[in-house]
Amino acid sequence: MMAEWDTLCPGCFGDKGNQDVCPRCGYDESERRTPLVLPYRVVLNGQFVVGKVLGKPGGFGITYLGWDINLATLVAIKEYLPRDYAGRDADHASVMAHSREDANLFRFGLEQFLNEARTLARFDHPNVVRVRSFFEQHGTAYLVMDYLQGVNLAEYLASHGGRLTEAQAAEIMLPILDGLQDVHSKGFLHRDIKPQNIYVTASGRPILLDFGAARQAMGERSRSLSVVLTPGFSPYEQYHRRGEQGPWTDIYAFAATYYYLLAGCAPPDAPERVAADELSPLSALVPGISPDLNAAIMQSLVLDAGARPQDVFMFRDMLRGKAVPPPPAVPAAPARVAVPVSAPAAPPPLPSVSVPPVSAPLPGAAGAPVYAPPSASSPLPYPLPTPPPYTPPPVTKKSPVGAWIVVMLLIAVAAAAGLFFFGGSDAAKKKSEPAAAPPVRTAPAKQQQPAEKPPQPQPTTPPKATVTDKPATAPTTPAEAGKPPTEVAPPPSETPTPPRQQPAVRTQPPAEKPATPTPPKRDKGSLW
Template sequence: MNAPRGLPDNDDKTVIVSGAPGASASFVTHNVLPAGTRLGEFEIVGLIGEGGFGIVYLAFDTSLDRHVALKEYMPSALAARIGATQVQVKSARYETMFRAGLKSFINDEARLLARFDHQSLVKVYRFWEANGTAYMVMPYYKGVTLRDALKAMPRPPDEAWLRALLTPLVDALAVLHAANCFHRDIAPDNIILLEDGHRPVLLDFGAARRVIGDMTQALTVILKPGYAPIEQYAEVPSLRQGPWTDHYALAALVYFAITGKTPPPSVGRMVKDSYQPLAKLAAGRYSERFLKAIDHALAVQPAHRPQTDQAFAAELGISLDDASAGRTARGDMGGAAALARRRIGWTLAAACGLAAAAALGFFAPKLLPRAPVSADAGHAASAPAPIASPPAAAISAPSAPSAPQPPALPPYSPADEFARIVSLADPSFAVKAEVPLARAVAGHDRLRFTLTSNRDGYVYVFAVDPANQYVQLFPNELDRDNRIGANKRLVLPRPSWPMEAGEPAGANHFLAIVSSAPRDFSALALTHDSAFASLSPDAQNAAAAARTLTASPFAGVPSCGSAAPSCPVAYGAAAFKIDVVRSSR
């Protein structure tokens, strides 16, 4: 099949508009939506970049009061803007190609990215179809592309800088590869170093571009010579794609950083390999181990490269997060042993009809003050990352970027994790808990608290008692109606399941989450052996091991079902404490 007239014959390089987003430029096409255009709750502020297959805008989320990056599927060779926002295929002969690209944009890029939660992967807040096309909304990260950062350096980066760059990137790839997903487009212009700390984030999966390129057999549309390994040029059984495919591109990136040029194109290397090993070119400036690891990953034949992320990391001398191999938004941490039923913390009052047949478990942690949301709280915070390079006005290229040093994950304790979940929540999603009795007498006082939220949502409440017994208080087997209206009061427990303070005495800590979408907590391996699901100490430890800097398994993940056109990820949270004391009588 011949490529449609006008299909880009190079990579889908995003054109950056100089000046502030929305600045005029002669190369901005009529396909670009003007500032002020409304797409649902999002208002276009200006243009970030326009490529051959999509347009990225700076937009304002009017419901959450924050700026985001909004990407529109717009293959300019196949479709054009009709009217204010509508997109229409130019010709019936392009319809199949356009639809295939649209499906890939949604399923292979937006929906795929929404599954993962890693500080070096772009987070997708929301995606949907409308106006004959599709959109996805992401964080808007301020930073500089790796390409520009390297260009600004007076000399090649040293080994420490490169290791600090590679560690989170290989870790992010381990998350993708564990789900049998591959990036397949790693290059210096597809990595952004964030303003705060220069943390690298992988951009542009370009799924629609690859699908359309495959259908038109226009390989130059989807491949970057020097970075693309041989298996991306041909579908033959002996040249399978796998983790080693991304390793090659990442190693080519390091080669470029050290030498200032890319390795020879892999197709030419199959005929006559003119590759010059870094172990010779850069000997003495970097450790032999590091250079040999890069050379190994740049072997022409896939079978001759490291086959796993763990093997590649070991050769580089870097450590991966132990949880990376299985970490996705819905990672399964295995089952936990069933908890024996026992009376703890608060028990159902007799009016419930079940007496002590079910009980709550709370642990007694000390609450931490709410921390400000940082750049590492990426997907639940405010600033986002386009699948395109940021505008020049939003970035400042450092002359010599310092080595990225991601902050350490704090040690796990249930109490601190409740506080951390509050700090990771969307700051514009205000959840408030009011407790009329902060001190309850065992055997006398009943549990009561009131929740309010500035947005409609679904409520989830967890509690832990002084004996470290952890339960999902709400929703439960007795009460599944967990909706809350914006600015409405929800008083819990409801009259159908009153609860009375009981032993053990001490501090009982609670976490209330209000989420825009229903949340799935199956990864916690909760035990459903009574009216209230519980979490054993072993299951707590398993969940703690799967934590990341930007997410907590204890907060669950949004779950809207496969039929839903989009699934919002925003949530708010509040933590509070009730001290149970023994009666003095």
């Protein structure tokens, strides 16, 4: 039975006869290959013939071109082979662990690989790779997928001058975003989005492939995350075994890939950005880029997972200029187990903006749902359009100076009223004193008696404000007690303002006054 496959070219599975170089595709079968890969034309599961290696053997597995005997079509066959823990046996087909300790890790990773295959088999999206079959053989496991003729995104970018226009990048990344939404809706994460894991077919259709959930689980178990991390595309939380991962993790890698297509270079590695973030905004690298696209990508690349768009829905709305990303000051919830994540607390008049409920990935279950997906019958996880960022209205504060003035006025009025009612005897002793103050004041503020002055002309009407000889003296009449305290002059430190009618000039200095002044006769214009 094997003889009928001997003449098939492992590069295209066309009949090449006995020639080493295929006349159809030019593949040279005589080229030396690493002993780590399977021999040509090995039949797996009685149905799939192994051909050339697609791409380069990775640290977690090898992908081959294959031929489906039953369907007579090309397929891609992915073999689970973590080189750090296992290798090929002497028969060049079987896989064996390097040691007993490595055997435990190898078996754990094998289980995650099969769980991932079961999950991928549930997807039926034009932008997500389709799994045809999966099985165990040769001491390892295999996953059979549709074969896609084309190139990966890194090769595609190189063939287009190393940078794409905004329109060209959107033709690739927006369909990938559709596929990612379907992946997340089933409670699954990709965990390894990067240019090498996006394939562009000959017709231009982008395909998301090579999920990294199994590699991530194995890396966490082995305390070696090098099997899944890709510098520049892996978010900061993937560098820590206890980092909380969710849709926001894939959003970071998706945005980093988008950034790579537009800028022609990958963002700096996440750990390097912790000490000094040298990530250049796209607006500085791509003149004329859409502000909404620039904002969506740059916000998705922040190190704080809680400050990124939390799902595909929010990222889409940011592209439309409708969504508001969560502020970095609000930390992510400590446990993301089916708990809705809300926007920062706002005053009662404004509603909060919620995002879909998410939860932490289950340890060691790469194929199990890693967060609670939104129900298909439920409405969108938050209202559209999302309200703009809340800006607290200006709070009108009463001036503290005005408040103190009011308090002092009330105290002054109360003091004036008290002095009037309880200080009548002192007022009686002073009722013969003149109403107007002398033009020159030499006595200190605490002086009890004013210096004697000559009689002043009789005014036709009493002045509205009487300047007394000492501060805080009660008004001379009850009517004046109700006036605002501002009419009571404070203790002057300099020559006060003279009254309306200029009094007579002093004929003798104040020093010549008698020791005990005799009250003058009451003037006709006096208030008393």
